[in-house]
Amino acid sequence: MQDWEMLLQDDYLEVAGRKFKSRLIIGSGKFKDFQQTKEVLEASGAEIITVAVRRVNITDPTKENLLDYIDPNKYLILPNTAGCYTAEEAIKTAMMAREATGINWVKLEVIGDKKTLLPDMEETYKAAKFLVKEGFVVLPYIFDDPVYAKKFEDIGCAAVMPLAAPIGSGLGLQNPYNLIFIKESISVPVIVDAGIGSATDIPPVMELGVDGILTNTALAEAKDPIKMAVAMKYATIAGRLAYLAGRMPKRTYAVPSSPTKGVPFKS
Amino acid sequence: MPKIILNGEEREIPREMTVMELLEEIGIKFREIGLAVAINEEVVPKSEYTTRKVKEGDKVEVVQLVGGG
Numbered sequence: 208m209q210d211w212e213m214l215l216q217d218d219y220l221e222v223a224g225r226k227f228k229s230r231l232i233i234g235s236g237k238f239k240d241f242q243q244t245k246e247v248l249e250a251s252g253a254e255i256i257t258v259a260v261r262r263v264n265i266t267d268p269t270k271e272n273l274l275d276y277i278d279p280n281k282y283l284i285l286p287n288t289a290g291c292y293t294a295e296e297a298i299k300t301a302m303m304a305r306e307a308t309g310i311n312w313v314k315l316e317v318i319g320d321k322k323t324l325l326p327d328m329e330e331t332y333k334a335a336k337f338l339v340k341e342g343f344v345v346l347p348y349i350f351d352d353p354v355y356a357k358k359f360e361d362i363g364c365a366a367v368m369p370l371a372a373p374i375g376s377g378l379g380l381q382n383p384y385n386l387i388f389i390k391e392s393i394s395v396p397v398i399v400d401a402g403i404g405s406a407t408d409i410p411p412v413m414e415l416g417v418d419g420i421l422t423n424t425a426l427a428e429a430k431d432p433i434k435m436a437v438a439m440k441y442a443t444i445a446g447r448l449a450y451l452a453g454r455m456p457k458r459t460y461a462v463p464s465s466p467t468k469g470v471p472f473k474s
Numbered sequence: 475m476p477k478i479i480l481n482g483e484e485r486e487i488p489r490e491m492t493v494m495e496l497l498e499e500i501g502i503k504f505r506e507i508g509l510a511v512a513i514n515e516e517v518v519p520k521s522e523y524t525t526r527k528v529k530e531g532d533k534v535e536v537v538q539l540v541g542g543g
Binding site: 236238244258259272279284289299303304305306308401421423 | 480481482483485500502503505506507508509510511512515517518519520535536537538539540541542543
């Protein structure tokens with residue numbers, strides 16, 4: 208066991224009663240092939256991987272399937288409702304996802320705008336309410352809006368997934384205060400989804416005390432996705448440990464770290 | 475021959491057939507995890523694939539799990 212494993216041995220990301228050692232979740236989109244997806248997943252240490260639900264291409268049904276590469280007994284395969292623009296579409300997609308995955312978990316995404324891919328909170332809320340009643344474990348992708356985050360918790364969502372920045376933007380953490388407010392105002396896990404551009408974007412987010420982080424494009428578009436996956440694994444651990452360790456206060460002016468008395472050759 | 479709408483496109487099938495037969499007809503391998511079928515916007519449970527018939531005018535959706543974030 209390594210030093211960090213000792214320090215984090217009782218530290219879990221717990222969603223709907225299920226415990227995960229890794230606080231990093233990865234998306235499976237845009238990789239070169241399924242083999243690379245598998246290697247990145249293994250290198251990242253993630254235990255949850257998101258997938259999308261799409262029509263089978265009838266004219267050219269691909270023989271290869273993502274599920275031939277990722278063992279659903281080993282990893283939680285979390286389907287999303289990406290591409291849905293209304294509650295109704297998202298609900299239907301979630302129903303298909305449940306049948307396709309054999310589990311009732313869904314990363315609920317209802318997008319409101321094609322250019323920014325920002326969530327339509329009203330439609331997301333409607334869909335979440337319905338799906339929770341249907342027995343789904345709902346993890347909604349939301350704005351970093353503390354007021355709405357509380358509403359999603361109140362209707363029974365298992366976690367909330369506020370953005371750090373728009374999907375695929377790689378801009379990194381844009382508004383730390385909203386994430387802090389969200390974390391303070393609710394008790395279900397806060398998993399920051401979207402906006403991570405590199406492993407180095409992760410520690411500042413994790414240090415806020417959020418429970419987990421999801422990233423996809425930063426891995427898929429890295430020059431070397433495997434190296435990035437390893438960097439992200441340790442970045443997530445570093446950020447979590449830094450949060451648990453507790454940072455010093457920020458000050459405007461310098462404070463010496465060496466004794467001010469006894470400096471040689473002083474008169 | 476019955477006409478159906480399969481994944482948004484009109485298609486003729488040789489006869490009324492079960493969901494399982496349709497999958498075979500269009501060359502889709504059955505899998506317990508990774509596949510789902512809906513008829514007229516209602517999900518068909520896998521336990522009904524060998525009994526549920528696809529009929530004239532049905533809107534059939536066949537989906538799989540693919541890479542996504």
